[in-house]
Amino acid sequence: MTIATVSFIGSGNLATHLAKAFFRNGIRVNSIYSPNFSHAATLADTVDAKAAKDIKAIAPSDLIVICVTDSVIQDVSNALNSQSFVVHTSGSTSAEILRGHQNYGVFYPFQTFSKNVELDFSEVPVFIEANSDSNLLALQELALAISRKVTVLDSQQRLKLHLAAVFASNFSNHMYSIARDILSKADLPFDILNHLIQETTTKALQSDDPAKGQTGPAVRNNLNILEQHKEILADKPLWQKIYTFVSNSIMERETERKNGTFQR
């Protein structure tokens, strides 16, 4: 079976990038449904699809892609025809949530998506899972139409991958955000950090273990500086707690690394 037509439930960042990638690569997008009709209509316009006014009104398609926040996946699934082949796109939700359908799976593009930032989907890893070998093959073929990096991953591993991504992407972005706010209070511009941030990232990506390249007062066990920094953060209790626990974790990891007690 080849998936030639898809429909979307949802019209957020992920749905937008995914629908565009399908459209550009010759997969027909039939319908887009979103509780917010004008959102759905905007996206539908750009990919030559129809916006559906009701979830029951989406056109029959080889695959229905659910791109909604995790907590409503179950409701959406229940609202869809159980004969349809459906996938969700969530990192932390088991494929089994869709087991009310004869054909189901997961299609998880592994990226941080912002609506207004164009990205080259061919470099975005896509992780797939399905309830049967033939469905898995169909999802693989579809994924390969838009990405060069397609991997089969079960729900347990995907959950851990998602957790790792939260640290590597969401949390590192929040570290940038806190840094920006500290600079802003000191009347210094955020772009003063550009070169440092780029160099840190480049170094980490060239390494098989970023812990080996850890720098800063915590890994040097420079307790005087840690105290000075915590003092500056006295008026921001959450930032102070983050400072304390991340520093402790850096020191713990460094001790394990030096003693060779860290496994893998």
Place this chain on the structure above:
Amino acid sequence: MTIATVSFIGSGNLATHLAKAFFRNGIRVNSIYSPNFSHAATLADTVDAKAAKDIKAIAPSDLIVICVTDSVIQDVSNALNSQSFVVHTSGSTSAEILRGHQNYGVFYPFQTFSKNVELDFSEVPVFIEANSDSNLLALQELALAISRKVTVLDSQQRLKLHLAAVFASNFSNHMYSIARDILSKADLPFDILNHLIQETTTKALQSDDPAKGQTGPAVRNNLNILEQHKEILADKPLWQKIYTFVSNSIMERETERKNGTFQR
């Protein structure tokens, strides 16, 4: 006054990169002293300098650059001739620690240095401070010989800059490190994150405020996923605490952003 000759106290990452940058740009490096003589000798060889066996034996130089861990800057300063022009290279130490000298200041290259990773020093911001206008001009001229980005910054602002750098560089690197360890336990390779990490960094650097581009379960207030993730981290209490407080901080910042209550 033009600084034509320098000597170094210390032979670690920063001393190595700085001495090489001076050497390449025609500033003569006279002596290098380190408690570990063979370290000093190795660096001295690469920049046509002499390794000193004793801190008192360093050759007279226009400037002495102290590149040692913050807690021993005072001791090093006391051991040096009070007639010498000395600078330290620390982000979080006041210039005043050197006030026993007639001429003193700070020469703070703002970068994460690893000994074995070559870097283009011309793009490294250098922040300077001095105890007199003429010393400040001399440091500026020296800094401009190796970097295009030289800025005068007082000790209070430098401390905050350093704190921001700890979040943006040291802490984001530790987020990568935790992600790598989580993947490792799930038998997944770290380089699975390459594209995600690069994209996150690129997005943040293109923004004047990374909080606007924040993604992930915390900013979406997806409490179910937060609970699932914390459960996976049950055997790593520090990681669990980091997960909790960073997520709370993301949610707090998002609330402030939406309500317009975040100042600057």
